[in-house]
Amino acid sequence: MAIERTLSIIKPDAVGGNHIGAIYDRFEQAGLRIVGAKMLQLDDEKAGGFYAEHAERPFYNDLKSFMTSGPVLVSVLEGEDAIAKHRDIMGATNPKEAAEGTIRADFANSIDENAVHGSDSAQSAAREISYFFNEDEVCPRTR
Numbered sequence: 001m002a003i004e005r006t007l008s009i010i011k012p013d014a015v016g017g018n019h020i021g022a023i024y025d026r027f028e029q030a031g032l033r034i035v036g037a038k039m040l041q042l043d044d045e046k047a048g049g050f051y052a053e054h055a056e057r058p059f060y061n062d063l064k065s066f067m068t069s070g071p072v073l074v075s076v077l078e079g080e081d082a083i084a085k086h087r088d089i090m091g092a093t094n095p096k097e098a099a100e101g102t103i104r105a106d107f108a109n110s111i112d113e114n115a116v117h118g119s120d121s122a123q124s125a126a127r128e129i130s131y132f133f134n135e136d137e138v139c140p141r142t143r
């Protein structure tokens, strides 16, 4: 299987709930390596640009308000089949539909405040990683 990179966001609800360590633990237990990380306070423009594909959706303004309501932790995860693996660990977008034991089942309360985001394809991973990280801010493991 191919080694891939994917973008992870731990959203304001999960950062505020002090769940960063628990969520990182799930990534690492699944064999994903954290190769880039930073905490950011997004503003309306930065959050809106990230979610530009949803600009016409009815939830876009609420999504921007939520994503700017507190800091987020953005990370680059690397590993075999990382994009699909990360999405499996997160669970369904709507936590009410998320499988037992997934991050959203355990840490999210609603589809609007759903704890985490992950890239959904190789193309979106490339765009989303470069949206938040310069090349020299991603550090391949050397040991």
Ligand SMILES: Nc1ncnc2c1ncn2[C@@H]1O[C@@H]2COP(=O)(O)O[C@H]2[C@H]1O
Pocket (backbone or CB within 6 Å): 051, 054, 059, 063, 093, 111, 112, 113, 114, 116, 117, 118
């Ligand atoms: N009906 C909806 N469909 C998809 N995403 C939604 C919907 N309503 C709110 N959202 C939020 O919009 C976000 C867009 O991508 P995320 O994977 O970060 O998670 C999504 C949800 O938190």
